[in-house]
Amino acid sequence: MSELVKTFVEKGVFHIELHRANKKNSLIAEMYLALREALVEAQTNDKVHVILFKGGKNCFCAGNDIADFLNESVLDTDGPIASFLHELADVQKPIIAAVSGPAIGIGTTLLLHCDLVYATEQSVFSLPFVNLGVCAEAGSSYLLSRQIGHVRAAELLLFGEAFDAQKAKTFGLINDIVDSDSYWEFAQQQAEKLAAKPLQALMVNKQLMKPDNELVHQIIEQEIIEFSRLIKTEDAKTIFKKFLSR
Amino acid sequence: MSELVKTFVEKGVFHIELHRANKKNSLIAEMYLALREALVEAQTNDKVHVILFKGGKNCFCAGNDIADFLNESVLDTDGPIASFLHELADVQKPIIAAVSGPAIGIGTTLLLHCDLVYATEQSVFSLPFVNLGVCAEAGSSYLLSRQIGHVRAAELLLFGEAFDAQKAKTFGLINDIVDSDSYWEFAQQQAEKLAAKPLQALMVNKQLMKPDNELVHQIIEQEIIEFSRLIKTEDAKTIFKKFLSR
Amino acid sequence: MSELVKTFVEKGVFHIELHRANKKNSLIAEMYLALREALVEAQTNDKVHVILFKGGKNCFCAGNDIADFLNESVLDTDGPIASFLHELADVQKPIIAAVSGPAIGIGTTLLLHCDLVYATEQSVFSLPFVNLGVCAEAGSSYLLSRQIGHVRAAELLLFGEAFDAQKAKTFGLINDIVDSDSYWEFAQQQAEKLAAKPLQALMVNKQLMKPDNELVHQIIEQEIIEFSRLIKTEDAKTIFKKFLSR
Numbered sequence: 001m002s003e004l005v006k007t008f009v010e011k012g013v014f015h016i017e018l019h020r021a022n023k024k025n026s027l028i029a030e031m032y033l034a035l036r037e038a039l040v041e042a043q044t045n046d047k048v049h050v051i052l053f054k055g056g057k058n059c060f061c062a063g064n065d066i067a068d069f070l071n072e073s074v075l076d077t078d079g080p081i082a083s084f085l086h087e088l089a090d091v092q093k094p095i096i097a098a099v100s101g102p103a104i105g106i107g108t109t110l111l112l113h114c115d116l117v118y119a120t121e122q123s124v125f126s127l128p129f130v131n132l133g134v135c136a137e138a139g140s141s142y143l144l145s146r147q148i149g150h151v152r153a154a155e156l157l158l159f160g161e162a163f164d165a166q167k168a169k170t171f172g173l174i175n176d177i178v179d180s181d182s183y184w185e186f187a188q189q190q191a192e193k194l195a196a197k198p199l200q201a202l203m204v205n206k207q208l209m210k211p212d213n214e215l216v217h218q219i220i221e222q223e224i225i226e227f228s229r230l231i232k233t234e235d236a237k238t239i240f241k242k243f244l245s246r
Numbered sequence: 247m248s249e250l251v252k253t254f255v256e257k258g259v260f261h262i263e264l265h266r267a268n269k270k271n272s273l274i275a276e277m278y279l280a281l282r283e284a285l286v287e288a289q290t291n292d293k294v295h296v297i298l299f300k301g302g303k304n305c306f307c308a309g310n311d312i313a314d315f316l317n318e319s320v321l322d323t324d325g326p327i328a329s330f331l332h333e334l335a336d337v338q339k340p341i342i343a344a345v346s347g348p349a350i351g352i353g354t355t356l357l358l359h360c361d362l363v364y365a366t367e368q369s370v371f372s373l374p375f376v377n378l379g380v381c382a383e384a385g386s387s388y389l390l391s392r393q394i395g396h397v398r399a400a401e402l403l404l405f406g407e408a409f410d411a412q413k414a415k416t417f418g419l420i421n422d423i424v425d426s427d428s429y430w431e432f433a434q435q436q437a438e439k440l441a442a443k444p445l446q447a448l449m450v451n452k453q454l455m456k457p458d459n460e461l462v463h464q465i466i467e468q469e470i471i472e473f474s475r476l477i478k479t480e481d482a483k484t485i486f487k488k489f490l491s492r
Numbered sequence: 493m494s495e496l497v498k499t500f501v502e503k504g505v506f507h508i509e510l511h512r513a514n515k516k517n518s519l520i521a522e523m524y525l526a527l528r529e530a531l532v533e534a535q536t537n538d539k540v541h542v543i544l545f546k547g548g549k550n551c552f553c554a555g556n557d558i559a560d561f562l563n564e565s566v567l568d569t570d571g572p573i574a575s576f577l578h579e580l581a582d583v584q585k586p587i588i589a590a591v592s593g594p595a596i597g598i599g600t601t602l603l604l605h606c607d608l609v610y611a612t613e614q615s616v617f618s619l620p621f622v623n624l625g626v627c628a629e630a631g632s633s634y635l636l637s638r639q640i641g642h643v644r645a646a647e648l649l650l651f652g653e654a655f656d657a658q659k660a661k662t663f664g665l666i667n668d669i670v671d672s673d674s675y676w677e678f679a680q681q682q683a684e685k686l687a688a689k690p691l692q693a694l695m696v697n698k699q700l701m702k703p704d705n706e707l708v709h710q711i712i713e714q715e716i717i718e719f720s721r722l723i724k725t726e727d728a729k730t731i732f733k734k735f736l737s738r
Contacts, residue, residue, distance in 0.1 A: 094404055115400035130697055133690040141700030147395040149639040149664040154607035157697055158586055172395040198379040198481035204472050205376055205403055208387035226696050235690035340650055361646035393641040418641040444625040444727035450718050451622055451649055454633030
């Protein structure tokens, strides 16, 4: 496992934390691999009933590490990102996310695979894919539109502007806005409350809610293919160059 | 028909009322059968344009009668519950529901097959399936998520906590909150207004809105199978025993 | 092209305006054909990044011209309306709509194919299909329910009552309510902002959001067939006669 992704089990809850604060918890290949392994472990460990994705404390996840994209194999359809996303879509146990600070790119799109999302007023969400000349990932092209409706999804995806917790709540992207002083504790309490319920019932109910999961996998794959193609266009190259030279 | 389910036709509206107030209008096998017959009659009677599901006065429907589940055949895939649900999903005429008081379990999930739902401030909705160690029914695993988005649906289905009319309205589960002194009358007026419109147009429009109806039937069946399996687990047995000994 | 539909390109934005103010910008066959041609041109012209559908100034579009329905071929499955709608569903570039005044029938349903919709407080939306004895078109039977949930969609489609911009926003049918003194300018600014982004990224993201586009085409076709059938019923004939003799 990676030093950058820490996990532990407590009272039936599998905690996942990101520890790359100096890079705003943006994700690199080794972290995707560690996250994938964490999900497999959480899924197979009988003591685990619920997964709590905490991201980084007060800094949820600033998205994919832009420099890491230079390593092209990261974007293979069986590479670290795709493997993590397909695993995420298949997790059978409930996933709760606790967000504060930046939730950029995949920091927002992975929330669409979570079952409950709590965020603080300090949260800043964004889907800046178009502005980078690429496309959305994690199945979010489809999942976002399904969850919040087309025109709201198009606004967030095409303009790529940051939005706050209030908008996220109004749109139904998150469940609630919670106190920033104790948001990890609150999410943990909710996770433990859920973990005390019959595990089989939790898992079956979650699975029955997702009859379109096969489509989600297809979209994840299509997006990765388009993303890999778009990142090589002149538009994207120019944008990434500018971004990396900042 | 059953004494517990009363129906009559007035001004093109087929009224359905539950009369099992001493058990909070919870449903038993004979009521499911009567409700199914009522829907068939409403569908085939040319004088009927609209169905008005009123539940019980000030006590909509407290869900499945828990004791009745001990009779296993209730849960057969061609048993009374399944037959009622498949019929409900196939009704071609508009259905309006008028809710006040408890709308528990199927009292909430059947609303997902209604076209218009009016509820009073006194309404209390809940989906306590997980807490009973079982899974949701009536296609609600899919329909709820489709109608209100995944994280909101997961909150209601996984935690199974009661929620009020205000939350139901914000989430788009009901159309409006109406005065509790006259909610049956209000719903009746709305039903009569709709019944005065061209019947063919009403029916065609309703059908065109449901291109996924085949999937709904599949989910209803899958849920019944999982429900029957889960109710025999140790978790569920313990919970039901405790519940029945109260 | 038709005098009634004016188009021009400016700063990457393809403007589409309706100019039939004396008939509240209701649509007749020649306008559907011109609109279809306009979409094809916008799609193929490399200078165009974004389409701005402005309708008529302060009078977006009062729906299909009722008298024009007497010409039955308008409703053929390969007639002017169907051809326009299928083209609209296939446009790959983002479409922004700017609404003020009446947006009736197709004036509302075509918004479901737009990616961003801005409307003024003076906007009046309505879906009066049932009241005319016919059914909805433009795939709206499906798209409306998908975007705003079944009970809200049923309310708008079955009752067919007018609703305002506030309701449209709450339901997630439009993105924002904007100042009526400058709503065309505001929508133009948004369109130009979008047009400045990488075109490939915009187009790919839009396409990925619509994995159900084949179903949308099917519904458009089914609706046209049902519409043609319903318009010949006694109910509809009586209503249209009354309407045209006003």
